[in-house]
Amino acid sequence: MSNKENPYIPHMAKVEDTWYETHGERAIKTFRVVFEDEEVKESWEHLPGQCAMIGVLGVGESMISISSSPTEGKFLRFSVMRMGKVTQALHQLEPGDSMTVRGPYGNNFPLEEWKGKKILTIGGGIGQAPLRPIVEYVRANINDYQDLTVIYGARTTNDLCFKQELEDLRECQEVSSCHLSIDIEEEGWSHFVGFVPTLLMEVNPSPENTIAITCGPPIMIKFVLENLKKLGFEDEQIYTTLENRMKCGIGKCGRCNAGPLYVCKDGPVFNYATLKQVPEAFA
Amino acid sequence: MVDLETIRKKAKEIVSREDVKHLIGWRKGTFGYRVTPYWVEAPEDAEELVYSPLCNTNLATSLTLAEKLPLPKGQEPDRRKTALLVRGCDSRAVVQLLTERGVDREQVVLLGLPCRGVVDLRKLKDSYPEDNEVADAEWKEDKIVLNVSGEKKEIPREEVLDDHCLVCRYPNPVEADETLGEKVEPWAEESHPGVEELENASFDKRWDFWEKEFERCIRCYACRNACPMCYCEDCILDRLNPTWIYRSNNYSENTAFHIARAFHLVGRCVSCGACERVCPAGIPLGKINQKLVKEVREKYEFEPGTDPEGVPFQASYNPQDQEDFIL
Amino acid sequence: MSEKPRVGVYVCHCGINIAATVNVEEVVEFASRLPGVTVVRNYAYMCSDPGQQLVREDIENENLNRIVVASCSPRMHEITFRRTLQDAGLNPYYLEMANIREHCSWVHPDSEEATPKAKKLVSAAVSKARMLEPLEEKEVDSERTAMVIGGGIAGIQSALDIADAGYQVYLVEKSPSVGGRMAQLDKTFPTLDCSACIMTPKMVDVANHPNIELMTYSEVEEVNGFIGNFEVKVRKKARYVDIDKCNGCGECADNCRVKNRIPNEFDANVGKRSAIYLPFPQAVPAKFTVDPDHCLYLTKGKCGKGPKCQEVCGTGAIDFEQQDEEVEVKVGAIIVATGFDTFDPSNKPEYGYQDYPNVITGLEMERLVAASGPTGGELLIGEGENARKPKKVAFIQCVGSRDASVGNEYCSRVCCMYTAKQAHLIKEKIPDAEVTVYYMDVRAFGKGFEEFYDRVRREGIRYIRGNPSEIFKKDDKLIVKVEDTLTATPREDEADLVVLAVGLEPRQDARGVIDLLRLSQTSDRFFMEAHPKLYPVDTSTDGVFLAGCAQGPKDIPDTVAQAKGAAASAMIPLSRGKVKVEAQTAEVNEATCRGCGFCTEVCPYSAIELKTINWFGHEVNVAEVNEALCKGCGTCSAACLSNSIQPRSFRDSQIMPQIAALGVKS
Amino acid sequence: MSEKVLQKANWSSFVQALADARELWFPVKDGPIYKFAPYSGDVDAGLEEYAYSSVPPKAVVLPQTETMFLYQVGDKETSLPEEKKEKVVLGARPCDARAMDIVDRVFQWDEDDPYYLENRNKTAVIGLACNEPFVNCFCTSLDGSPGSTQGLDVLMVDLGDKYYLRSVTDKGSRILGDAESALEDASGEGSQAEEIIKEAEGKIKRSIDTEGIREKLEEGWEAPLWDEVSRACLGCGACTFLCPTCHCFDIQDEVEGFDGRRCRMWDSCMFGEYTLHTSGHNPRPSRKERTRNRISHKYRYYVEKFDKIACVGCGRCITSCPVNIDILDILSRVKEEL
Amino acid sequence: MKMSVENQSIIEKLDLLGCIQCGRCTGGCPVTVRTNLNVRRFVYDAYQASLEDLMEELAQYSEIWDCTGCHTCAVRCPKGLKPVEVLYSLRNQIVESGKVEPTVRDALESVFLEGNPWGKPKATRFDWMEGLEVKTAEEGQEVEYLFYVCCSVAYDPKLQVVAQNMVKILEKAGVDYAFLGEEESCCGSEVQALGEEELFMEVQEENVELFSSYPAKKIVTLSPHCLSALKKYEGLEAEVIHYTQLLAELIDEGKLSWEGEFPKKVVYHDPCYLGKQNEVYDEPRQVLKSVPGIELTEFDRSRERSLCCEGGGGKMWVETESQQERLAETRARNAKELEAQVIVCACPFCILTLDDAVKAVGYEEEMEVMEITEILGKVL
Incomplete structure (x- = not known):
């Protein structure tokens, strides 16, 4: 099995630009990243609402929502709040540094469906x-x-x-x-x-x-x-x-479920009509 | 000793009190020799209470296990007391918690029970295998009487009691609001047979011994969770930042886990043996804790959980303290 | 705080102190490759002004936000470089020092070992520096008063200096009178001026000074607080004499039923006193005190038909109902001047001090030759009819000093000279006496000492180089068994009187003072100064200073000099009226703190208390640090089982990378 | 499909033949418990004494700790661990094999899990039918049986002086082929085996009627029952770690010096940390929610996804629970009270 | 400067450079007045000699054989050095080169062959037990107190009574004790004093092994010399005590008391090996005071200042020439001044030398020399 078929092996992405959205202990920093591998860069497709596992080798990964729209270009944007071990490490990254990205994960907002609305x-x-x-x-x-x-x-x-x-x-x-x-x-x-x-x-x-x-x-x-x-x-x-703690991103590791729903696979985007049935979703 | 009716009657009385939320005791389990902790909420529940050599959980643990979930704004916390059946070791755990301010004495009602030791189910396993039928047991002087499907078997206590109970010097509660029944004469001398045997072994032998034992650990943390003294909100063994102990299950990390835990129990372990009894991998954790219990007693004449007014061992310092082992 | 660290590393040569064993160039090259490092420089003396200027310029030009100085111990120059950072507009706590001198170049003989270690130390410092956070230095008000513990010459001098500067001083003395050891001495070496004559004016000054509150017969019970804000509890022991009424006439002592039956401590127990007593005629205050351990009325509840002293006292000053009194005072600084004890020669049984009455200590000798002493200065041996002047007097040096077998490896510094002085005094009083001094080395290092030593030898005092090993009796004569090591001749010399030049030891009760004030001891059990050279009067507790023999043996001029030094240091917070409090204090994580209180118990500064907080509707205990008291020592952190309290600048997140960089698994 | 007989006298040569062909995993007594360990040549004890392994053989295909990839800190390259070997698990109980079948679905749905599948595909399982069921066995309530072949490659039945072996899959046939020299052809032992299995089925004392549980779990979300059944829970992971169908894992980076590895290790939904957000918020804040999730996952969520209950009735969680929390007790209360 | 490794190690081992030449060693040495021995000089010279490889020459001085091994020099040294060991290592030079007195050679040979320095056959070591019910140790069986009998006590007819009385006392006290069987052999104390370090190491090794097969909580020695030697043994786990320590404890606990009386004035002589070397001063006196009727007086030079009898340090086998009176004789005269009827002691060597001295000065009519157990035997 090659690295590419293995969903757990992350791609390296170069940080092109970063800036702080907010400051303080729980600052939010935005990263604009581009895949280093041209093939990955070209084949990557995501839609609004999807997430990616981003991280730093040696520290770990976190599931972060992709805050850029595919319409913006061949780059990804992540806005990360400094919270734990991984996000702290991410905050240390500056333009030129690399982070790991795998995904995209989860469903997306049904923007096609919403046309005309x-x-x-x-x-x-x-x-x-x-x-x-x-x-x-x-x-x-x-x-x-x-x-x-x-x-x-x-x-x-x-x-x-x-x-x-x-x-x-x-x-x-x-x-x-x-x-x-x-x-x-x-x-x-x-x-x-x-x-x-x-x-x-x-x-x-x-x-x-x-x-x-x-x-x-x-x-x-x-x-x-x-x-x-x-x-x-x-x-x-x-x-x-929704957001829940995630490890694998592909519906295996077990922890992100809210009732019968896996946030990583069935979500993160949910219609309220569905969610209402799941008491745990609002826990 | 004390008969069950007295306990139940007293329990009813206690749970009837306005200032008491519930009383924690034991009741029969679902199969074999099992007994499970039981929350008596209403006087009639007390009928289910049991008290026998099969009551092998330390109820003091339930005090610290109680989760404090965020209360909705404006809701007052339930300030009623928790009542607890306590034997020697349960009460020592409570006392140790008192000295560590882990428990407020005003918040607990302790109903003391003398104890003659609990059965180690592992020792029972081969000679008296477990069945679906719920079995009973009782103390009878130096013996344990098993009542399996109406058939009674008398066994000398040395054969089946937990190792910790065999050397227990506190069979009676050290702290209680009221103690039922007659006090039990302590039967044990100061000794730690398991520890001494290991102490006499060579370094290599000891290393090999623990390597084999810790290798088997599955890191389920039952030992930690069953321990009345392991009540940190956020155990440092779970910490990720920094990660003191990796999650990887291997001999080295498992050893780090058990040693860290043992060291966090220095001068705190009340020798109840809960950790060892709950271990699904059968690791003789008592040996490592008892070694430290022994050192603390010999070097500093300190026994955890025996003095409600005392200063916790790890927080006490005396310039005359032995420190020859440092250099 | 979340900006990317830009670390500047400055490797100091310290002349050749570092550069001779550490290959500085190599370290510089190595450091430049470390993550986060922006600038690396080396300089002959980083602590020099041009060295500091380098740092300041780089902070400005290179936008550095963390500084690592690889030089000496932070105890040396941490403050220096913090100021450098501050001058350049950077928070001073963005500094980390790598000690490549004391920890490296000085302990490793060759570069092969020292250079890799220096690299590791630098790498560790960089790793930690990356994680540093800015801290704020705070100030609190200081009381403008001081306390001096001990009323000997050191305490008296300190108190006078501070009081003269205009600050209130509380002078606490354990015994009924100030004066201390110096008051017990006869003449002082090498000038031979009378000790009492130069001492008493100072004692009187202390008693009369408007800024000094003299608290004799008092003991410090408890000390709380911190520099600038100490709260001291003093117990004034009951004298059973109203000192306002007592006029010091002495009628009481003359009429005491146990008159002349109690050994007088002031006379080194060679003289006797009553149960109600004035320790010595010049005592200050000149007020009588009842000795509760010997007074018949106080010990037995009965003294004849009634205490005679009370009967004869004209002013009605004697009050057996008196109770101990506890007073609490607030002071900004404390000077410890608790003095010394002399070595107890019973610990060297071979000298027969306990067996033979004619084997005495130097201090006993002092009282025997003193005009104010029990014999009025007449030196006699034997009792009653047999009393006679000693003809052969032997002095033995180094009794209890320089002696590992009794645990005192140090030289007591004064015995050589006081022996010379006493030998001289004997020769003066008994010109035909044969005076022999047995010595190992004569240490006459002070001003005028060598001259004095020369003088007494010319007076006919015999100096035999050899330390006696035994004293025993042969036909009523004391025999000093010794080898004259200059001629390698074993000798058995006769003597009428043997004077043991006992050394100086820390006070027996020093441990209590140490615990009260949270001080440290050196291995010789004297009080430890903050730094033997640079902070010789300071202690590990800010605001507490040392003066006199409590810190180590010294003679009178040295004691007075140190006392003046301690007074000057103590006056710093007093005159500023403000004190800086530690910025690197401990911080509690309330989310994980379980309120067990281990930290409150172990905190040596009593800086932590438990408080109850509302945790989502529940009342829970958590620890709270009083930042004014906290010194950031980290003891709490070590005791905390749940890792919920950590000193700033030494958090796990900061020291774990540091340890990891040393090659230890993180 | 082949049927063979192994005389117990030929046990060692059988074991050796298996071990020669593949990496052989075998139940080994370790202290007071059994667990599966690679055959090291000195395991000549048969399976006579062995009842069941405390740690289920899922550990062979889903190791408690597994390296996913390796890297050097600071570098961008990652490398995969060594390729896995062909394995054969000897002596798994039928329920444990059925459990593997359950876990397979999780690791195959939607996206394949390469580590698990590589392991699983390279592993063959020789199951040993249970002649004597154990105290808390209830496999028959979950479509299982002491002689179930689901998930097995070879079924083995103890006939006293010999074993009856029947291959269930082609892989099973190949394995029996590898050990041919130690085996004999069966002649009518098959029916003897069936009888033994039937007899064993009759000896199982515990049971639960699973009918309607899924619905009740959904309806009774807020029932007071959950408070009561979880109160004694210590919050340890014994039930889940020893469960043959539990498969949740954690992923962690572990670094020694510059050598980094990303690995995954068993995790337990009974741990508070499992769902704890970095913010401190925990969607399953207490043991009540966690216990409910554990039961619901097996008897509701998994069922909704794969139309099958994620429990095989091995009884390990009951036996190993330090405070006697009994899944059958909970389930029957769910049925009665909700 | 060339420094051989061996000599370097002597300088370090004996910390020769730590000496400040204060002279307390020589000053305290009991034999300096009688002989030419000057310990300080040897410490001083040993450093130079080791540097220049002249140790052998230094060892030629006959004074090195005057040392009685009393250890006063070591006890008094303010720097914690052991000057006596400088002399021992010089003796070692001589012994290694084989140039020793025949008496010394015989003693060492006898230790090697027969396990005692007296040239007595090994087989007769336990003849003293004859006619007594003595508990002997069994291999592997732990006892509370294991008794180690000194060679002198075992063989010397005057001293055998010490062991015999000991047995009677122990039986009376009813303690768990045992004597070593025939495997007992010399402790090596005097072997080491005579400079035969290698033989001492051998003896030590054998004895440690011996003790490991006869486990005991405490090992009790009858002679202070054995006490000192056993305490030096590396690898010996049991605590070693002198019998007076045990008896004092038993008396204190009320397990031992006396029937008879011993109405005599006695003076106790502190053996150097028991007192100065092991700081056992009070226990022997306690034991004596427990004897009804006894009047105990003290020498002027007692306890830490006690005068050596010159019996130790291998002096049993080396004759010293001197014009001066022997110290044991001084001791006897001192006792006479005190009007003591008995000089009592707790060391077999002291007993032998003092007994000789009493005879030499002609007090044998009016004065006895007795071991403590001898007195106890009379009041049992």
Whole structure:
């Protein structure tokens, strides 16, 4: 068996660029990486919502959502919060260094299915990372969709990811709206102050022909779901992505299940109608 | 000793108290000689309590095993007490936990029971094999009486008691709110036969011995989890950053695991033998812990879990402490 | 903090101290290949100004954010280089030192061993440096008061200096009077001025100084806190005499029922006193004290029809109801000047000190020749009718000094000279006496010492080089058995009186003081200074200083000099009014701490306490570090079973890579 | 398909013949337990004393620790470990072989697991029927039997002075061919074997009716029963590590000096660390959720995916549990109470 | 400078460079006044001699045979050196070159052949047991106390009573004891003192093996010389004590008391091997004080300052020439001054020398020399 057929053998990817989205002990750093092997670079295909196992040899791997859309080019973007051993090691990487990547894993947002619909993303904190490819994908194919609304918030301005991009998005005409918020009042902040679920009610999107996708801390998701229901969204119109501890990424190692669902294979993207049946999904 | 009815009656009384959440004791298991820890929630549950030489779990472990899950905002924690049946070793574990502030004395009700030692099922295995039928056992002076399918067999205790119990010098609770029944005369001298035998062996012999034993370890951590003194929220053996012990199962890492655990138990091990009894691979873990128990007692005259007011051994320092082994 | 480390490595030659055994070029080349290393330089003396300038420039020009200096022990120059970093705008705790001198070049004779080791040490330091984090230095207010423990000449001098500078001083003395050992001496070498004459004015000054609170007959019970903020509990022992009322007339002592029956400690037990006593006539304060161990009333509850002392006291000062009193004071600095004991010659039974009354110690001799002593300065041997002046006096040097068999390997520094002085005094008092000094070497190293030694030899004192091995009795004469090693002649010399020049030892109760103040001892059991050369009056506990013989044997001028030094050091926090607290303190991980309290028990600085926190609705105990008290020693970390408390700059995540770089599995 | 007879007198030459052809794994007494270990030539004890291995033979195909690839820290190249050898496992119990069949599906669905499959494909299993079932055997409740051939290449039955061997697969036939010299052709021993197996089936005392359990597990998610059955649990991994169908693993990088290896090792869903997020959040925070997951995985999730219960009724988890948590007890309560 | 490895090791082994020439060794030496021996000079010269390979020449000085092995020099040395061993190693030079007195040669040969230095046949070693019920050790059987009888006690008719009385005392106390059987052989104490280091090593090896097959909690010696030698043995696990230590303990525990009286004034002489070398001062006195009626007085020079009797250090086989009075005779005179009727001692060599001295100064009518056990035998 060669390395290439072995799903556990990672590919090497060169870090082309890095920058910090947020600072502090749990800083979020974004990496733009390109596969070193030309063949891998060419054959790699992923869709918004999918993840990859990235890591550093000698330290380990972590499942991280791919935060770039394939429409952006032959590179991958990962936004990584500094948490444990692996993410600490990843944060040490600088342009020119290498990381390991294998994947892509999991299912994707059914963007084909959603054609002709209005797209609403509701993100909080690092939860914007898996939503970002949707935004980019829809922007690239804006003619296929009726509308794009982005709602995003974080605790403070320092916790906001993709700040500049999102500010730019507000200026961008093909997008009907982008709404930003922080939890606590800060000087110089001209947008909404308050929690994301509250902002959602403020924006008051119509459920008609709309798909709502939310990702963020569990507590935020809980209230966003409640509010979406209040706004008249049906379960089938709501999507979210889950994360659980993973080791293999291919449905073998056993740990990422939420009830009968393997997050790595059946997810990470789930329709709320499915998830509702699985009490463990919101544990 | 004490009869079952007295225990059950007292247990009922205790669980009826408003300030008591439940009482932890033992009840019959599902097959053979097995007995399982049992939570008496309501007075009528007490009818299921048993007390016999088959009660081989240290109930003090259940105090530290109780998980503290995050409470929803505004919900008050349940402040009711936990009642526990304690024998010598269970009570020593509680006492050690008290000195380590792992348990608040106000939060536990201890119902003391004298004990004449528990059976080591492994010793029973060959001569009195286990069957589906639930079997019973009782103490009768120096003997253990097995009651299997109505047939009674008397066995001298030396044949079947756990090694730890054979040298136990604390058959009566050292700390309890009330102790039922009559005290038992301790039967053992200060000795550690298993340890002494190994001590007399050459270095190579000892190395070979442990190599063979640790090689077999499957790293299920039953020893750690069954130990009343292993209650760290986050065991350093699980830590990944830094990884003190690799997850790889091999002689070297397994040895590191067992030695680290033994060292974390220095001056803390209460010699209950739970670790050894639960080991599915049959590793004689008692030997390694008892060696340290012996050293601590001989060098520092300290016995864990015997003084509720005492300072934990590892936290006590006396300029006169022996330190000749350092250099 | 998550920026990529850019490490600068600076390898010092230390002249030839390092460069002679470590191939610096090779180390530089090696270091340049280490991960994260941006700049590597070497320089003859990194600690010199141009050396430090190199670091400053690189930090600026190369954007360095971690510095490794491979030179000497951090005890030497860590502070120097921290300042360098600070000057260059970098957090000073981004510094790591690799000790390639004491740990490497000085202990390895050749380059083949030293160079690879230096590389490993540098590699380890770089690995740790990459993981360093910035720390903040804090300051807290300091009390502007000091305490001096011990009222001998060292303590008195320290107290006077601090008090003269305008700060309040508490002077604590265990015995009823200040004065200490110096007050017991007759004349002082080599100038032969009267000890009491130069001592008493200082004692009086101490008693009268407005900034000194004299606490005699008192003992320190407990010391808490830290530099600038010590809380000291002092127990004032009951004297059973109201010192406000006592006028020191002495009627009480004259009328005591056990008068002249109790050995007087001040007279090295050669004189006797009453149960109520003034240790010596010039005692300060000149107040009487009841000895609770010998007073009939206090020991037996009965003294005739009633205590006679009470009866005769004109001022009604005697109060048997008096109780010990505990006072608590707050001080910014503490000076330990607890002095010494003399060697007990019973530990050398061959000299027959216990068997023969005419074998005495140097200190006993001191009291016998002193004008204020029990004999009024008359030197007599024998009792009653047989009392006579000794004609043959032998001095034996090095009794209990330079002697591994009694555990005292050090030279006591004063015995040669006090023996010379005492020999001189005897010759003065008994001109026809035959005085012989048996010695191993005469150490006359101080100012005027050699001249004095010359003088006494010319006075006819016989110096025999040879250390006696035995004293025994032959027909009522003491025989000193010795070999004259210069002529290789074994001798058995007769003597009427043998004076043992006993050496100096740490106080018997020194251990208690050490525990109270968390100090250390050197192997000779004297108190350990922070550094034998650079911090000779400081101790391992910040804010606690040493003066006098507590630190090691010394003569009076040295003691006074050290006392003044200790006073000056103690005044630093007092005058600043602020003290820096350790930045490398321990930190608790509340998520994993199980609240067992092992750390609180083992913390030598009492810096950790348990607190109850709300953990998702549950009340749980966790440890909490008082950062003002914590010294970052790491004892807590060693005791913690769940690895939940770690000193900053010495976290596992920092030292594990360091250890790994040394080639040990991580 | 071939039927053979092995006289016990020829045992050593049989074993030797197997060992000559392949790497032979054999139940070895290690301290008080049996576990499978490579035949080292000094195992001339037969299988007379051996009851069952405490550590199941899954360890042969899914080793407790397995190197996935090697590398030098700092380098970008990775290299695979040595190729695996052809193996034969002698003396596995039929339930253990059925368990391998269950584990096979996990490692084959969707994406193949190269390490497991290489091992599995290169391993042949000679099963030994159970003449005397053990205390907690309940294979018959799960479509198994003391003489089940599922997952086996050769079935072997102890007939007292000889063994009856029947190949079940081609691989099995080849293996018997390798050891031909030690074997004789069978003549009617087959029916004798059947009888022994039938008799053994009758001796199994424990059982569970699995009908409806899957549904009940789904419905009774929040039932108080889970609190009660998990309360005594110590949270150790004995039940899962010794389970022949448990297959969960962890992946870790282990480095010594510059030599790095990525390896995988058994992991247990009973460990808190198993699902613990780095953030400290744990979706299965207590032993209750973990116990429920263990039972649900075997009797519900696996069933939903592969239409088969992931339990073979070997009883190891019951026997090895230090606090007598009994899966049959739980299952019957699930049936009754949910 | 050339330094042979062997000499280098002597310098290091005896730490010759640690000497500060204080003279306490010579000053304390009991025989310096009687003979020309100056230990300090030998320490001083040994360094130079080792450097220049002149050890053999240095060994020619006859004074090296004057040392009684009392170890006072070692006890008094402030630097913890052992000057006595410098003399022993010089003796070793002589012994190795074979130029020794016939008496010494015979003694060493006898140890080698018969296991005792007295030239007595091995087979008669246990003749002292005749007529006594003595428990003897069985191989592999552990006893509490294993008794080691000195060669002198075993063979010398005056001393045999020590062992015999010991047996009676032990029986009375009812302790678990055993005497070694015929395998017992010389401890090598005097062999080492005579400089025959190699033979000592051999003896040590044999004895360690012997003791390993007769396990005991403690080994009890009758002679302080054996005590010192056994304590030096490498690889000997059991604790070694002197019989007075055991008796003191038994008396203290109330297991031993006396029936008769011994109403005499006695003075106890501290053997150097028991006192200075092993710091056993109190126990023999305790034992004596337990005897009813006894009046115990003390020499001026007792305990740490005790005067050597000149019986040790191989002196039994070497004659010293001196004009001065022998020390044992001084001892006898001192005892006379104290009006003691008995000089009591706990060492077979002291007994022999003191007994001789009492006779030499003509006190035999009024004064006896007795071993402690002899007195105990009278009050049993």
